[in-house]
Amino acid sequence: MSCGVGGKAPPAAATPSSGGGGGGSSCGATAPQYGGYLKKKGFVDVDRWYVAREGDSNLYCYKDQHQTSKELEKVDLLESTVLTDFGISPPALLIENNGKKWMLQTKEEGEILPWLKALEKSGVQCLEPTEEICPLAQSAKDIYGFDCKTIDGAPVNMDKYKGYVVLVVNVASQ
Numbered sequence: 001m002s003c004g005v006g007g008k009a010p011p012a013a014a015t016p017s018s019g020g021g022g023g024g025s026s027c028g029a030t031a032p033q034y035g036g037y038l039k040k041k042g043f044v045d046v047d048r049w050y051v052a053r054e055g056d057s058n059l060y061c062y063k064d065q066h067q068t069s070k071e072l073e074k075v076d077l078l079e080s081t082v083l084t085d086f087g088i089s090p091p092a093l094l095i096e097n098n099g100k101k102w103m104l105q106t107k108e109e110g111e112i113l114p115w116l117k118a119l120e121k122s123g124v125q126c127l128e129p130t131e132e133i134c135p136l137a138q139s140a141k142d143i144y145g146f147d148c149k150t151i152d153g154a155p156v157n158m159d160k161y162k163g164y165v166v167l168v169v170n171v172a173s174q
Contacts, residue, residue, distance in 0.1 A: 034118030035065065036111065038104040041092070048072065050104065052118040059095070059119075075102070077124040084116065084126050093119075093126070143168065 035051040040061075049062040061073035080097035091112040092105040106112050116126055140146070143166070144159045151171065158166075
């Protein structure tokens with residue numbers, strides 16, 4: 001094998017069918033890496049090939065798995081907040097760096113764990129998002145002190161249901 005331009009080894013290609021893995025080896029040692037397609041959510045959703053290299057805190061974005069051109073983006077994850085969002089399906093990585101935000105969604109449920117392991121090997125700590133809980137809910141012993149709205153928007157006090165088996169469902173309606 002030969003070196004790429006400037007004495008750098010060409011980027012190693014990961015196996016697209018498995019969603020990643022693999023490492024490269026040419027022109028000296030290269031760090032093991034994990035790569036795979038992630039959907040960059042935004043105004044327009046775009047599938048891009050992302051690569052995390054062991055010991056490198058950057059996440060690299062390429063147009064596709066061939067990595068034949070310069071990366072489209074490089075994000076320093078140590079300078080970023082990296083969260084995992086399991087509240088959507090499939091799960092996503094939420095990255096914020098200097099006011100810029102990325103939501104990178106996996107294609108399948110099982111793809112998030114290899115990404116988390118790869119980022120951990122790169123020295124990045126991924127956190128789960130935390131939600132603020134209102135003081136009333138935080139100190140509540142039961143549901144009977146809460147006022148809610150019915151599906152039709154009418155107010156109802158949960159005390160009305162004391163003594164009944166109750167299933168509370170958030171249907172995310174207006």
